[in-house]
């Protein structure tokens with residue numbers, strides 16, 4: 001049955017419901033007890049067959065290069081290409097919004113467009129209890145060359161950027177209860193899949209017009225997502241000042257040439273003043289001399305566009321928290337991208353590109369050591385690997401023989417402005433037992449030895465100082481302090497191992513050793 005599932009997976013388009021169902025089932029079956037594997041695989045083979053046959057009633061073709069609607073109930077991550085959209089102002093009554101849009105495309109002799117996007121108010125994203133207040137609504141054009149961007153009465157036509165979402169298929173009438181339940185399932189999924197983080201309020205893709213009977217209606221509830229980087233950039237933000245509140249919450253504008261970033265050009269990233277989400281990279285900042293910071297591109301998925309209440313401009317808000325940023329203008333010819341995000345300095349905080357430094361520690365099985373360093377504020381990455389041996393490019397199997405001289409080690413890349421080497425080294429001596437020679441707990445062999453591989457003299461001095469501190473407290477420390485030799489990252493499946501296998505017990509538990517003397 002494994003063979004059959006693998007064969008079917010190979011025959012499916014890689015970005016299809018069937019492929020998603022089969023690859024999940026194969027993974028589940030591999031880790032399931034043998035007597036359950038058959039049931040898992042046969043159910044999913046049946047579902048995959050359904051997914052291939054699945055289609056819905058569409059009143060008009062989908063926009064170009066759009067993914068197909070998903071099987072009801074199936075949760076999957078999807079990518080949508082850029083699209084042109086006609087929006088009506090947030091806050092209107094839903095049927096009236098729909099009729100306004102419908103009239104817009106009819107007057108302009110554009111065929112019925114589908115699907116329709118319904119967005120939830122940004123406040124609703126923060127508090128699921130308020131989810132029943134639908135916000136803006138948009139018709140999506142089939143092609144980006146239909147109609148033109150601009151403002152037409154109460155309808156704004158915008159060019160929207162590509163977006164990645166986690167999505168669930170929903171069958172039946174468009175009711176708030178049904179949408180709310182689906183959004184709750186997506187939130188649970190996001191909690192269990194921490195490699196994705198939400199990047200905006202939920203939206204509904206309604207594939208059919210309200211004119212179709214409910215049993216033919218089909219929709220998807222979606223939450224925009226971004227891959228969650230290992231780097232924690234979302235530091236807690238200070239409370240907003242009154243002036244910042246006026247701009248970010250009440251959609252105010254700062255006076256030109258007064259903000260702190262209009263004439264600010266330094267490498268780094270500009271994050272949201274309210275929530276800390278990354279919005280713009282310094283490479284996309286350009287000089288427009290309009291008196292406000294100008295960018296010609298946003299971090300993908302970080303900025304949401306919506307018609308401004310003035311009925312003319314396109315407002316931009318932080319996709320994560322809905323905070324007001326400014327407005328976006330097209331066709332001014334400032335840069336080849338021909339887009340200007342005109343943003344209030346007060347809505348932004350500049351974070352300079354971090355300095356980086358490295359440290360290498362060996363303290364037994366690298367899974368547990370990596371896991372601890374991964375969680376430290378200021379650590380940009382922690383990589384499991386091999387250090388201190390005499391064979392080039394060793395494999396795990398070779399290192400396990402204990403004959404290559406390598407120790408299982410972890411390379412930590414950190415921002416020295418946010419965390420010091422000494423702090424990392426202190427942590428190192430507390431998450432493993434530095435008094436055990438050539439082993440940690442049940443793992444025995446020179447590859448599990450305790451070692452600090454220093455990269456400069458200062459690191460060496462700090463390591464030696466900490467070791468003498470511990471000896472003074474009665475610990476018979478056997479940790480090797482040696483210059484770092486070449487570090488070889490371990491095979492991919494070792495990286496982030498404990499995050500991927502939370503059921504695996506860790507051999508590394510933090511014991512405070514510096515604070516109190518040994519008993």
Ligand SMILES: [Zn+2]
Pocket residue numbers: 272273274275276277318319320321322323
């Ligand atoms: Zn924000």
